[in-house]
Amino acid sequence: MRRVSWPRRSLIVAVVAFASAALAPVAADAAPALSPPVSIDSTIDRSFDVPSTTALAVGVSDGGDAIAAWRGGGSVTGAVKLALWSASASAPVVVDGGLGSDPDVAMAPDGHALAAWTGSDGRLRVTTRQPRGGFAAATAIDRPGDFDPGIWGTPSVALRTDGSGLVAVPTCLVIGSYSDQVLRVFEVTSGGTVLTSDQQPDSHWSGNGGCPAQVGVARAAAGEGGRASATLCLPGSDVCFLAIRNRADAPWTVDGIDGTPYGSGSDAAAPVVTAGGATIVVWRVGARLLTAVGSDAGAMNMGVTVADALGGIAAPALVPLGGDALLLSQLRLGDGSQQAIERPLFATGSLGDLAEVGAPSYQPSAPYADPHAATWPDGSGLIALAAQTSARATPSLSLQQRSLGGTLTPVEAGAQTRAVTLPRVAVAGTAAQPLALVATREAPASGPATIVLRRLDGAPPRLTLTVPPTATAGRPVQLRANVSDMSGPVTVGWSFGDGGTAQGAEVDHTFATPGARTVVVTATDAVGNASGASATIDVVAAPPGGGGGGDRTAPALAGVRLSATRFRAGRGNTALSARASSARAAAPAPPSARAAARRRRRTSTPSGTTIRLSSSEAATVKIAVVRVRSGRKQRGKCRAGARRGRRCTLRTTVKTFARGVRGGASSIPFSARFGGRALPAGSYELQLVATDAAGNRGRARTVKFTLVR
Numbered sequence: 001m002r003r004v005s006w007p008r009r010s011l012i013v014a015v016v017a018f019a020s021a022a023l024a025p026v027a028a029d030a031a032p033a034l035s036p037p038v039s040i041d042s043t044i045d046r047s048f049d050v051p052s053t054t055a056l057a058v059g060v061s062d063g064g065d066a067i068a069a070w071r072g073g074g075s076v077t078g079a080v081k082l083a084l085w086s087a088s089a090s091a092p093v094v095v096d097g098g099l100g101s102d103p104d105v106a107m108a109p110d111g112h113a114l115a116a117w118t119g120s121d122g123r124l125r126v127t128t129r130q131p132r133g134g135f136a137a138a139t140a141i142d143r144p145g146d147f148d149p150g151i152w153g154t155p156s157v158a159l160r161t162d163g164s165g166l167v168a169v170p171t172c173l174v175i176g177s178y179s180d181q182v183l184r185v186f187e188v189t190s191g192g193t194v195l196t197s198d199q200q201p202d203s204h205w206s207g208n209g210g211c212p213a214q215v216g217v218a219r220a221a222a223g224e225g226g227r228a229s230a231t232l233c234l235p236g237s238d239v240c241f242l243a244i245r246n247r248a249d250a251p252w253t254v255d256g257i258d259g260t261p262y263g264s265g266s267d268a269a270a271p272v273v274t275a276g277g278a279t280i281v282v283w284r285v286g287a288r289l290l291t292a293v294g295s296d297a298g299a300m301n302m303g304v305t306v307a308d309a310l311g312g313i314a315a316p317a318l319v320p321l322g323g324d325a326l327l328l329s330q331l332r333l334g335d336g337s338q339q340a341i342e343r344p345l346f347a348t349g350s351l352g353d354l355a356e357v358g359a360p361s362y363q364p365s366a367p368y369a370d371p372h373a374a375t376w377p378d379g380s381g382l383i384a385l386a387a388q389t390s391a392r393a394t395p396s397l398s399l400q401q402r403s404l405g406g407t408l409t410p411v412e413a414g415a416q417t418r419a420v421t422l423p424r425v426a427v428a429g430t431a432a433q434p435l436a437l438v439a440t441r442e443a444p445a446s447g448p449a450t451i452v453l454r455r456l457d458g459a460p461p462r463l464t465l466t467v468p469p470t471a472t473a474g475r476p477v478q479l480r481a482n483v484s485d486m487s488g489p490v491t492v493g494w495s496f497g498d499g500g501t502a503q504g505a506e507v508d509h510t511f512a513t514p515g516a517r518t519v520v521v522t523a524t525d526a527v528g529n530a531s532g533a534s535a536t537i538d539v540v541a542a543p544p545g546g547g548g549g550g551d552r553t554a555p556a557l558a559g560v561r562l563s564a565t566r567f568r569a570g571r572g573n574t575a576l577s578a579r580a581s582s583a584r585a586a587a588p589a590p591p592s593a594r595a596a597a598r599r600r601r602r603t604s605t606p607s608g609t610t611i612r613l614s615s616s617e618a619a620t621v622k623i624a625v626v627r628v629r630s631g632r633k634q635r636g637k638c639r640a641g642a643r644r645g646r647r648c649t650l651r652t653t654v655k656t657f658a659r660g661v662r663g664g665a666s667s668i669p670f671s672a673r674f675g676g677r678a679l680p681a682g683s684y685e686l687q688l689v690a691t692d693a694a695g696n697r698g699r700a701r702t703v704k705f706t707l708v709r
Contacts, residue, residue: 040455042091058439059107060426064486066437069105080117087486088676104157112163116155124152128192139194153215158222163190168220168230172211181205183232201243201252223273231268269318272325280325282318289313319373328371340368374427379404384423394419418442433459460531461485461523467535475695476508485525489675495520511539554698555619555690563610566706569678570608570671608671617663619690625655626685681709
């Protein structure tokens, strides 16, 4: 006998249809397009674990960090994979989550991340990531309740801007032949603590016959102030739940949907929590696509049919659009083709009266599938689809940038040679300076499918200056630009306001005469995005008789050596302050099976090294990294790789940086990695020269090392 835990309700709501022309503000089309469209690709190929055709989730932060999650569908493992792609890294780090169900993942603008999946042992697993860190050890939540067995379904996660979030997961509880299918929601704090005792929605669907093979797939949405909502459609039962909570300490309100007391449906999109607190939900019933709006007061309007296709509807997607929402769905037409349809939805009124556009604002003629979209804060967004120009053509990735008014601008996705499915997109930054991650499952003509991640970068490098407020004429002063960018290496140019210029993140400059000087710095990333900053330095005259009380003694370096002369590149960048480099190098990387095997093979080879020295006084040590290669003399020049001529040695300075040291012993971490990229393997020298505050320059010291892979 079936039961539900709430009284029957029904509401009648007026549906207002607006003309599409009235819904396109003039200013909405002013958002600049992703031009030049830039894509930084990384192919993640696990030949032993074919990616699932149903699970792929992505996220990206305002700082350029990105995440992706998927499950292998191969018969060998079917393992959950989590990929973390740091903003300045050349490739993502992949973490193996073990055997399990389809994972879901989300990332907040500040870099917080949340992922969840159900392991093959039946335990729910939740892992978090703090900004600029790696994935934390997963929290394992045992099989639910006192029932045996209890089965978790496929979870869904959502994050708020403060880094807190929630995990919604369906479960089936069994006592003998009696089963109870329940929606559970766990709050997760910004610090990563999973509140397993949090208040749960009172949602039940009971009956005989035990748990189904697929318990169900939840969909979650999180709003500010603890607002939250979740949906669950139960397979094989034509029942959908919607749970709403308007603040962290409020009880959940649960209702059925589809205009019946209990709800009826087969699939739901993730709900949207509007700025006013109302929740918009979309679900599919056969060949119809319906939507409704609910509030924490317990009111749910009756379903509104927004699409009805002869061949059926699949893959509904609902994304925020300013204070409202944008609906994407995939229509299967009567001729068997698939087309994506876009339709704006607008929620108004205290109970969320719904209005829908009378005609689709976008319906391409070519077959499209698997629509997915994400929006920037102004409501404009990026739409990803799998496009197939003809029945025999290979499906490819199609990207469309959408203004708030509905104007679509194609975005170049790059060369593609494999069949594309499951396109997923996440955006960050702003429409004027956009960042995006696009993930696809791509299958070649033969061989295993792969996951391909594409980062789109329309944002300039992040730039801060370390410039002293004063300098002394005739004495060198150290200047530093701290830069980071998701496109990789950044070129830094300096203009010192006295006609002098320089290149590099860290430079020394000597101002010849007193006066105020404006230092201007320009940082340009690998794809042409540029940012600038400036600072003023007050250059004062040197004291009479020379600086430093007549100091004429040059600093002397002694005992210069390396803790390891044969090593591989470390994880942290050398081109940072000494303290920052040490912290970055010491931070543990997310573990992976392949990385662990690699570490076991290379236990005798250290990661990075430390420069140890003793200085006779406080000084600035300028360090040049010189690559040493063998060559042969040809036409008076030493050329690497030449086969004829007299043997010679070719020395090339590849990087320079500076560190301040005190008098006495000092240690300087050196990772052989700059701007997120390691130096090539080979033989090198470090040439060190110390300069004191009076401008006295000491003798150069040289140490040699070998860098291995």
